[in-house]
Amino acid sequence: MSMAERSMGLGLRALGRLAGSDVVDRLGVRKPAERVLYRATRDGFKAVGAAGRTFKSVNGGRKAQRLPSTTSTGLFDLTPTDEQQMLQESFRAFGSDQLRPNALRADTAAKAPEEILKQGGELGLTMLGVPSALGGAVDERSSVTAVLAAEALAHGDMGLAVALLAPAGVASALALWGDGDQQATYLPAFVEAETPASASIAIQEPRALFDPFALQTTARRERDDFVLDGVKSLVPLAEGAELLVVAARLEGHGPVLLLVEAKERGVLVKAAPGMGVRAAATGDLLLEGVRLPARALLGDGDPAVYAEAVRRARLAWCALACGTGRAVLDYVIPHVNERVAFGEPISNRQSVAFTVSDIALELEGMRLATLRAAARLDAGKDAAREVAIARQLCSEKGAWIGSNGVQLLGGHGYVKEHPVERWYRDLRAVGVCEGALLV
């Protein structure tokens, strides 16, 4: 679809809304039709603004730093390393002490509290995928570590976890695929700054049966530049974003990832909170003829890089599902043990107890499949099949767990007094969302 056609589609829908609005009449807004159409395509969208930081472009032709693959002992092993256990424990504590108590407020506000984001920066989340040579925290590939971190944070709250991890995803993408100049230009803002840059990966587009390998956002070459057009949805931290990694179909080539500074002309954002993960402040992104220099292309436009990014993002969502799924299990167990009906705890009934068993065993399967895929990524092995399997499990069993978390609380589960209604909404994100994060 051409830009003009798409604008028309969006414009007409927005016009319909305008036509029903009193505001139009009250303000006496009477504009030439084409002007209204033009403005209407950007209904609610606005430029990011000047508040964000400026990235100082480095052009030194320096060599990129890459993390080596892990070397396995060859043994089947489910024991995290000592470092991973320490991280797991501290993120788990952060999740229960800081994220869980703030989750409802953030969900309602559709925004993560500033102090939480600041604390996340202090935890060094953006350093977990970045080599120590570039100021990061790791010396070999660390998808398993990222999975364990995401799981622990999502046990606190999935929406806040997404808000905290979105910049980390961009930092990891730069570490994995950025060239030396891209790393030097952007990574300091993630690993040196007091508050890491606000950033996320924008792959999702707003249509049914969205397939990240059949993008409608396009990039075309114009002399040495790329010109970017399209619409992205469910982009975390959209309104405050400073740096975006945008997926687009490069004409005559295929899907690629482009580094887009949010201050670029033609980058417009709009808050668009959804059913869940609302604390991540998801938004829509409208790209109108955004002109990017050749150095914006990530990973040389290699199709394998793009496929890996899609898989790593899916796996990050799987890790979140495991964490939130565990939160459901931990919450329903005391509830069904304490809730009395017909003279005894409802957990004395098989229909209730077996649901708890099913949650536990499906959750464990999700978790093992997710860890297997992550460990394969770290070892430099192909993980296409393993990621697909983990996503299938985490999407379907995850949503099932969310649903039964509410079911086991009955009517109590439907009201905001208990967190299970939020987990129901959050867990549906897994299987819907593409991109946004990365492990």
Added chain:
Amino acid sequence: MINLEIPKKFVPLVGQAHQVAEEVFRPISRKYDQEEHAYPKELDMLAALIDGMNDGSDLGGAGAAGVRRTDGDGTDSIRNGSNMSTVLGIIELCWGDVGLLLSMPRQGLGNSAIASVANDEQLERFRGKWAAMAITEPEAGSDSAAIRTTAVLDEQTGEYVLNGEKIYVTSGERADLVVVWATLDRNVGRAAIKSFVVERSNPGLKLDRLEHKLGIRASDTAAFILDDCRVPKENLLGSPEVDTRKGFAGVMQTFDNTRPLVAGMAVGLTRACLELTERLLREAGVEVDYDKPAASQSAAAAEYLAMEADYEAARLLTLEAAWMADNSKPNSLQASMAKAKAGRTCVDVALRCVRLCGSLGYGGELLLEKWARDAKILDLFEGTQQIQLLIIARQLLGKSSAELK
């Protein structure tokens, strides 16, 4: 360090087991499905081969080499030991044929019980014998604590006298020994239940009948009457003391260790179904794309992906339970999770594969319909789906069997 790949050192074993499954089991699969109760004599040579490989061969049957818990070597190092290798071998062999695996001479569940709980003298005395396991009774299936078969010590002769009825004894007719569960005192309950090794030739152990079954027809399933069946008291496995504090622990310990093995059987059968279905779907023009969203692929491809995901969850849960046993971690919960997931998955996948493959799946030319019949036993024996869910729930919820019935 987290790694969920098959350990390198077991790759040769997996290859060997796969060869046996492909070259010994598969060619005779249909034959013994049709000739129920015929003795699969082809297995004698295979069993002799396995016997010759050494006592601790991992290429065993249903965990016959025993699944004794190792206390580790005193270090913190992670082990991949006999629990994992046995499970891996079973997965491959059941990719071949579950019924034939259960019919492997000298590889019965009774052997597993003996290997797991017998003392050194008993181990020596029963070495090289084929032992079946007799637990279930007409009135006591899942509720094995309710068994009625009695064992009374005859002080004068130093023999236990067994009386009762046992059903569903796998390889009961073919085995040399039958390990019989009986109670020393029906008023005491679980703690009084002990297992006794009975020679198959014992005149008091009378074969009542061989069952005709839905599947695993290569494996014979016997029913016995124990009629004043006298066994030397030295044939009691474990301690003769009735210790109510330890309760069922002795006999149930066998189950904690064998549930992952039965889960492994289900995993192997599931993979057989998936591999054949994948081939038939490919011939029909359907291939799964792991990157493209399932919803954007054909319904058959999406269904295949969903089945493959459940298979993988079952497989990893099974390996987890085995890994825990090898590393002396309590795994009762994970063993039941593995058994529940693998049992339900193999039935679900087999039946869906039959449907996807149409008359090729349902007909007798290929083995898919047989696998779908074989599959059901794996969600029944060694604890039904429901029993596994009970075990899991009681642990998670901290419930006794009196509270959560």
